[in-house]
Amino acid sequence: MKRSARGGDSDPERLPRAAADRGPERARPVHEGRRPVRGRRVARAGTPLALALPAALAVAFLLLPLAGMVARTSWSDLGTHLGSAPVREALWLSLTVSFWSLGIAVVLGVPLAWVLARGAVPGKTLVRSLVLLPMVLPPTVGGVALLLGFGRKGLLGGVLEDWFGVTLPFSTAGAVVAATFVAMPFLVISLEGTLAGLDRRYEETAASLGAGPWRVFRTVTLPLVAPGLLAGAALTWARALGEFGATITFAGNLPGVTQTLPLQVYLLLQADPAAATSVSLLLLGIAMAVLIALRGRWAGGTRTPGGDTRREAAHDGGGPTAPGRPSGRPDDAPLDAPGVDAEEGPDAQAGPDGGGPGGGVAGGGRGSAEAPGAGRAGWSLRAELTGFNELTLDAPPGTTIAVVGPNGAGKTTLLRALLGLTDRSRATLRLGEAEVGDLPAHRRGVAWVPQDGALFPHLTAVRNTAYGLRARGVGAAEAHRVAREWLERLGVGHLARRRPGQLSGGQAQRVALARALAVRPRLLLLDEPLAALDQTTRAQVRHALRRHLAAFDGVCLIVTHDPVEAVSLADRVLVLERGRVVQYATPAEVTRHPRSPWVARMLGRNAWRCTVTADGGLALPGPGRLVAADPLPAPSGGTDLPVTGGEATGVTSAAGAAEEAGAEAVGETGAALAIFGPEAVSLHRERPSGSPRNVWPGRVREITAVGSRLRVVLGSAQVPDLVAEITPAAAVELGLAEGSAAWASVKATEVTVVRL
């Protein structure tokens, strides 16, 4: 049996798998636990001498001059040298120039880095090369270029002098310009790298909560890239402080005006080498202090306040992709078990009055947690998608639609199209009476909860929840009051002051849901809201979700791979494959008559593609045949779309229509799907002699435990693999083990046939 064959929990082979099963966040400690061990082994035994030797030489090459400086410094005269009036003056000037330079670099460089990382502007590669140029150009050449640009006879210099009376060469301002020219690239390159590595979902989620681009930049982007920005700023400042070549060429060497410390060193080297060494040591000390303070951060990704280095990029962002990551820590924070049910009194069904004056498209007088029911106000959904997704989606207020389909079916693309965040699919979108398809994401009234919730790691739970309200102009006090109410309602009120990094996965999901519901969206999009949670937490959050979705009177789309989630949360299940609709029906209908093998398997059922033969039999791809008691139903003509209030309510797609037409064309023969549950399969040691007409020999491929029962996968030369579900006692009685021979039988009455 697979379970016993696997061994105990201490089996090292099992650890990564088991950790991965509990979600990406839990998997991390396993790898972290192993890494140092591997690292030590590689360092001790793995570094080839051919690499180690030149590397050591390189370190010696870099170290020797510095060691020489330290060794040759006249330590007894150090105080006198550094305390002299010219050195103090030069130091003061250096600090003035370097800080001005830093200020200008931040004001100009931050927007430039953003445009390079995010802007859809032509010629970005060229601009990036231009930014890098001062880093590789000899500084004296940079100084010459500055003279030709900003000098008296330069392109702009004459204008500056005539119009504004500003002369840059041989002035302190000139020294600032020279230092900025050389140092700004450090800031731009460092920040651009950090921005490119930032997980775009934070910004996209902020937009879906109603924040415009400038607010998103100020309140989400900047705080998240702050470490990268600080690192770039420190490097920029240090580079400006040490600038020499461009300064002396463009601004000259005027004591008290442009003679900064590096220029002092140059002069002192001829007049007083010992003093030059002392001043050099000062500059060296400053540079080392900056580098040590940064500890290599300029070379890394964004270190978010939650503590994770992010190299993720957006779905459509063009950068590297990375797996979803739960914002919380499922393991170490206690779950708020008593919360959900206890706080769900009648009051909990009354929505907070959080609508602010800003309102946005999601504003209006609706309480977002009114009791569901006919006649209530709400927002219907009508969307027509073209591009990768080709479908039309219609749903009345209060509908929850589970979007399912295999990997790459276009589920996420569908959500992103509804948000207006992708060009791969475009959506015309009507929510209630409002056409919002042409509006930017932050004005659509479509709230999005990405896979891991994407809570802003630098904000507490309550500030996360208040974010959308603040973006809509609600005052801070009111927004926080409403946010607290929502957190209470979702059973996480007591965690209001915690940051996402201090929440468990389930708690983080509830906060993310509270944050989305608090803005009273017209359309709610949940991307695998429970995927990162363990079974117990999943059940709790699902429960909370069901209650709140029942009170939500917009339409909610939930992407899921979990059949329990689809069946228990949704009013309709939308099955996608290759961007098209395969089925759109109630969960009961999808369970009874799944129209694709993928859905059938997702629901844990056997699903065999077969061909209906002229005599009503079912031909399988192999030599075997399958007999079903019920004849194939007449072609449906696509009528498994539900109808509500006299109007067709459902989904259509070009592909779906074509399939229906094809099915009709073949009449009673053609492609079909034969479906039977694993509980309908009986296993035997010998060929059964009774009534079943479907009997095949096979060999046990795999046995796994599912709850208190066992799932047996039987491979057969005659028919596709089939799954049976039996009790452990039956398995013992039959002597089943992996590889053992067995017979399978299925009653014809247990087989349902669905036309494809």
Ligand SMILES: Nc1ncnc2c1ncn2[C@@H]1O[C@H](COP(=O)(O)OP(=O)(O)OP(=O)(O)O)[C@@H](O)[C@H]1O
């Ligand atoms: N930025 C992109 N550029 C090009 N193709 C993309 C991009 N993002 C997704 N795709 C492709 O679009 C298709 C649909 O992707 P999507 O992410 O919507 O699928 P999904 O159903 O959400 O999959 P999963 O269940 O794996 O999350 C896939 O074939 C995918 O490779």
